[in-house]
Ligand code: SF4
């Protein structure tokens with residue numbers, strides 16, 4: 100079984116974003132957390148079944164260097180092959196990315212393509228679904244566990260309210276992961292640096308198609324939330340809290 | 351890793367730490383476990399850890415989680431008749447195996463990853479490290495502007511970002527300001543000094559931090575480093591010289607003691623009964639016992655009382671060695687956390703204020719006050735806060 104996991108970059112929100120009328124300029128980028136879980140789940144599948152795992156890091160000319168650490172991390176955890184896909188320009192339109200990626204993936208013969216269920220910086224989300232549509236293969240999202248049983252792929256999907264359902268998939272298929280079945284594996288600093296040094300990363304340049312139909316009117320910074328610290332002893336805090344809750348009609 | 355690889359990695363690591371060859375001299379006396387604040391809650395006390403390594407069942411220690419039930423309080427190391435470096439070698443090297451296996455407690459893993467990425471455990475922007483200087487009514491000089499200072503004041507992560515610990519930083523900076531001391535800070539060029547990272551077994555990250563920090567220190571001219579962070583003090587004093595950085599390092603308790611004659615002239619009267627908690631890396635590890643006591647006793651109106659477990663026998667606050675990132679893990683294993691027992695002890699000797707000299711202590715003890723219901727009866731203050739209060743009263 101051959102698995103591909105997609106690793107996108109998103110703005111690192113610990114650092115302040117520069118927000119201009121028609122542009123958001125992050126200070127730096129970091130791997131999209133849901134995609135990190137997709138990579139983790141792929142590697143868990145490798146442990147369970149001996150599957151081959153290839154990781155596709157997606158970057159653009161603005162953040163090319165920021166993807167290396169995420170790819171190094173995947174290598175340190177046991178990924179078999181790494182790609183660095185450099186798009187010709189940044190885009191928040193996932194439909195464009197889905198189309199370009201589908202073309203790249205069409206002849207790669209992966210049995211499963213895993214993506215994170217969401218990323219914080221896209222207009223429409225759902226890269227997984229659009230990718231599957233472009234490739235003409237099945238898609239399932241909201242997945243928290245992937246297993247191979249009797250040669251078939253069986254996934255656990257969250258239905259909300261704590262309910263889980265199991266589905267059998269035909270392959271190839273695209274699966275979007277909410278979270279891997281165990282916490283992300285920790286990689287010590289030295290191991291990561293060694294992996295980054297050793298890793299052979301194949302660079303691929305991809306041109307994004309241009310999709311019309313959605314245009315930025317303007318970006319805006321939301322107003323700072325008002326935070327009041329309630330201080331005093333337990334009684335005082337309780338009284339003030341009740342007052343505050345009454346004021347906003349919660350009580 | 352299989353057990354053989356684990357043992358190989360383990361011995362390779364402890365081989366790099368001074369005096370670890372004493373490992374073979376463990377006489378299985380049990381002094382360590384009997385001294386340990388977690389001795390009752392763990393399957394593997396240091397004695398049994400050593401035994402397990404000897405027996406080649408290191409994997410059993412790792413899966414028990416015992417390597418994380420240690421707050422590096424240094425009691426075992428101080429008391430061990432064979433002088434085995436338990437706190438600096440035996441335990442961190444086991445922790446390293448756990449990190450290599452990829453499954454340390456989650457809170458701790460997150461803290462280490464934040465330090466690697468942002469230079470602080472709080473997941474805060476490194477560009478906001480000096481934000482506290484905008485919250486004080488006097489100028490805190492940046493060394494990048496001043497270029498030269500007698501003292502470089504290292505605030506460390508807790509002192510720079512933690513809501514409560516920042517107050518200690520501000521108080522100590524103000525005392526220096528009032529005394530007219532020639533000091534400056536690194537501001538946003540400062541990053542984690544890394545003592546907890548080392549004690550957690552993340553040796554690679556520690557080395558990276560040391561190298562980066564030394565590069566920054568070397569850019570500027572200063573005579574000494576002063577810090578109120580006990581672990582930063584310990585690392586700068588004991589570990590950084592191994593990497594070629596040799597500057598005098600002063601803990602703020604020593605600084606205050608050295609300035610005591612001047613301070614005495616400034617002190618007004620306070621009306622408290624205080625007791626002093628010997629933080630592990632001020633007292634037991636580095637032998638600073640009398641200086642803070644002398645400072646406290648010099649404040650007019652302060653009644654000084656001692657607790658029962660003092661100086662080298664003082665009880666740990668539970669925050670060191672990564673303990674601040676292991677709170678939920680530790681809670682699962684022991685009934686009463688050391689900080690809770692410690693605040694009860696302070697209250698039992700009639701103290702109204704528990705004075706400490708390590709930034710980690712204050713949030714640990716304040717949390718313990720809430721849990722034990724002693725809030726309102728006992729307060730926790732850093733020594734610089736009480737000194738400032740005496741000056742301002
Ligand atoms: S105190 Fe020292 S000699 Fe005694 S059991 Fe512990 S490690 Fe061994």
Ligand code: SF4
Pocket residue numbers: 382385386387388389396419420421422423424425426427436437
């Ligand atoms: S350093 Fe302290 S907490 Fe750690 S094992 Fe020794 S006595 Fe126990």
